[in-house]
Amino acid sequence: MGRQGQVQRVVILAIMIALDFLLSPIFRIEGMAPMSSVMNVIAAVLMGPTYAVVMAIVCALMRMLLLGIPPLAFTGAVFGALLAGILYRLKSVVWMPIIGEIIGTGLIGSLASYPVMVLYTGTHSQLFWFVFTPRFFGGAIIGSVIAYLLLLKLTQVDQFKRAQRYFLTK
Template sequence: MDSKVSIKKVTILAIMIALDFVLSPILRIEGMAPMSSVLNVTAAVLMGPWYALVMAIVCACLRMLLLGIPPLAFTGAVFGAFLAGLLYLIYRKNWMAVIGEIIGTGVLGSLASYPVMVWYTGSSNQLFWFVFTPKFFGGAISGSIIAYVILLRLSKTRQFKDIQKLFFK
């Protein structure tokens, strides 16, 4: 029975990774990926912090390797996904996952992007610490609101609750 549950978890994780990879380029403006925030919040509520983090890391790597997106794909996703999942795990409220995504991506991810992009570009002449914050914050807020509206409906379905039970026991 335990291996059956593990296969289900990995399958759901793979589906979430595929959805994130396919949907994140939609509505994407350089440095602002609201659909990534939609999937981060959804994954956080559906699967919890660790699986949401794995989803964000794998998707960021795929975006960088296959779509040529700079390391902002990584810094913009991992903090929000994990913090959204952590706050949801603690409080079990969808809106707490939204707060986690906004703080994680909009604040922590944007600030972590500065040293990463200085390293990536080899120059700090054109960059300053808060250069990514407006776009990251905007993308995180808009994507999180969309996710919250989707979760209002999804969280009432039996299938969603059944999947959650796999990850939150």
């Protein structure tokens, strides 16, 4: 892949980052970020695990620095993006990244949030291991259902398929 393909990858990644950053606070439920899950799943299908994780990390940093979101932005997004991308690459069916997002964000991300928040707040007296799990699962399920419905149509669009090829070729 030449320079044009590399530029197209970066442009698509930048668009996905912008969409994730702009949509997440607009469609937010207190303690849940379903639009982050939507974008994780779409990024996993469109760009694969590496670029999906890059998107999640950049968006988490932007949310923390510009919106004052705690470090849960990292734990909530990165594991879901990674697992969604890996599962989609293993079997390219639309429901595989949904499972990855729900397990990655809902379970792994929620459990990883406990030690992060203990370090962040300096206390663990009011926290316990599963405190984040219901909200992370809720956000991941809501976002994954929305992503599934969107992907049913997006995967039929020629431009989406063409964009996928930019990330599949080396």
